Amino acid sequence: MIRINILLILILIACALSVVTSQHKARKLFVELEREQEQAGRLAVEWGQLQLEQSTWAMHARIEKIATGQLHMQVPDASRVQVVSLMNTADSGNSANSMEALEP
Numbered sequence: 001m002i003r004i005n006i007l008l009i010l011i012l013i014a015c016a017l018s019v020v021t022s023q024h025k026a027r028k029l030f031v032e033l034e035r036e037q038e039q040a041g042r043l044a045v046e047w048g049q050l051q052l053e054q055s056t057w058a059m060h061a062r063i064e065k066i067a068t069g070q071l072h073m074q075v076p077d078a079s080r081v082q083v084v085s086l087m088n089t090a091d092s093g094n095s096a097n098s099m100e101a102l103e104p
Helices: 002-057 060-069 090-102
Strands: none
Touching: none
């Protein structure tokens, strides 16, 4: 009877230690999860800021200002502007003829 009691006490101690160990691991994982969620939030804010910055850098007025100021580009005269329409798939065989028609 004493052997059975000792065996049951040892099993009880092993179970108690495993419960404590699993709770400790669960708490560590939860803390790590919260840390990762905070980092994800910071990265989402940074992503939004980068998208805003990209849209600012790509604004039409800014690009036009750089093109005229630094690159000395100008808008062509209306007489020099040609509108080219997209070719139909049926006209793809005549692409060489249509390209010749576009040349000045």
